Amino acid sequence: MTAPAWLSQGTLVLASNNKGKIAEFEKLFAELNLPVDVIPQGQLNIEDAIEDGLSFVENAIIKARHASKISGKPSIADDSGICVPALGGAPGIYSARYAGAHGNDAANNEKLLADLLPLRKDGTVIEGMFVCVLALVQHAEDPLPQIFQGIWQGEILDAPRGENGFGYDPLFWLPELGISSAEMSKEEKNKISHRGQAMQLFKASLER
Template sequence: MSSKDWLSQGTLVLASNNKGKIVEFEKMFNDLKLPVEVIPQGKLDIEDAIEDGLSFVENAIIKARHASKISGKPAIADDSGICVPVLGGAPGIYSARYAGEHGNDALNNTKLLSELQPYRKPGQAIDAMFVCVLALVQHADDPLPQIFQGIWKGQVLEAARGENGFGYDPLFWLPELGISSAEMSKEEKNKISHRGQAMQLFKASLS
C-alpha cells in the first residue's frame, strides 16, 4: 500500500477533541489545500482514546488507531506537550493533565511554575521545548504509521504573558523574538511552532 493511498479516500479524521489544537490544525490543513476533507473526530462522535503510551510517538499512534478503528477511515493524530530538562522532561506526555484535571490550562500552568520555583536563579533562564508528534495511519491496523516530529525550543517565563494560543503558550518565551508564544498571531505561530514544523514534514511527504 502506497504511503499516499489515504489521499484517495476523500476523508482524513483528525484524532483530537482539543479545541485549541483543532483551530490550529484547521488553519494549517486549509493552507495545504489537500484534496481531502479533514474531519475532527468529535464530529463523528469519537471520544478521546486512552493514552497509556510512555512516549509522544506511542500516544500519537494510539490516538490515530483509535479514531481510524471507529471511523473506518484514515486518521492523523497529534501528541504534544512541553518538556523541561531540569524537571527530567516533565510535564512531557502528561502536559494536558499535569495538575490532575485534563485540559485545565490555568491549573497546569500554575503547577509548572510551582515545580520550577526551586530551580529559579537570578538572571538564569529555564530552558524548555514544545514537542509535537503527528502519526498518520491508513487504517486501524496499519503496520507502518507515518511519523512527523517537530521540536520548538524556548524558555519558561516566571509569569504568564499574552492572550493568544492555549496550553502553556503564555509561559513559553522565545528569546530570539522577545515575545511569548501567546503574544504571537496564529499565522506567526504556525510558521515556527512544534506543530507547524511537524505539519511541514507532513506536507513534504506529499510531494
C-alpha cells in the first residue's frame, strides 16, 4: 500500500478555532498515532473561513481549502451540527450561530428548546442527529477532497442534562444508554459520536 502523499509533508493543519472541537480532535488524532504533526490553525494565526456553503460538505471543504491556502499545508476540516427533522433539519449548518452570535452555546440551546416547545405534546419524542463531515485536502486547489461523514442518532431533551462536552451535548439524549451526550466522558463520547465515526472512516482510508 502506498501512503497518502500528504503524510510525507510532516504537518496536517486542523481547520478549526473551536476549543471544544480541538480538544476532541487532539484525543482522536493521538489515538491514530499519525506520523505527522496535527496543528490547529490558530497556532498559525489563521482566522476562521467565511462559511457560505449550504451543506456540511460544502462548508467543510471551504474551511479546509482556506486553511490550506494560507498555510501551504494539507488541511482537514470539520463541519458539524445538530439536525432536528421536526424543524426541517434545523439548526443544521447554522448550529453554532442558531441564536445569532457565533458559539454562544447557552443561547443556542435555549433557542432550540423554545422552537421545539410547541411540538412537545403528550410526551412526544423529538428525534435529532448530530452530523459531522470531515474534508481533507492535499492542497488548496485539490480537485478531489476526501470526505468522511458520521451521523449520531438520538433524541432532544426538554431541558439540559450533564456538564461535559460543548454545543448541544446537554440536550442530546441517548435512549439506549440512558444518558445525555454531556454526561459522557470524552473517551466514551469519542467511541460513538458523529465526530468519532467520521474519524474512524478517516482512519480506515489510511489503511487501504
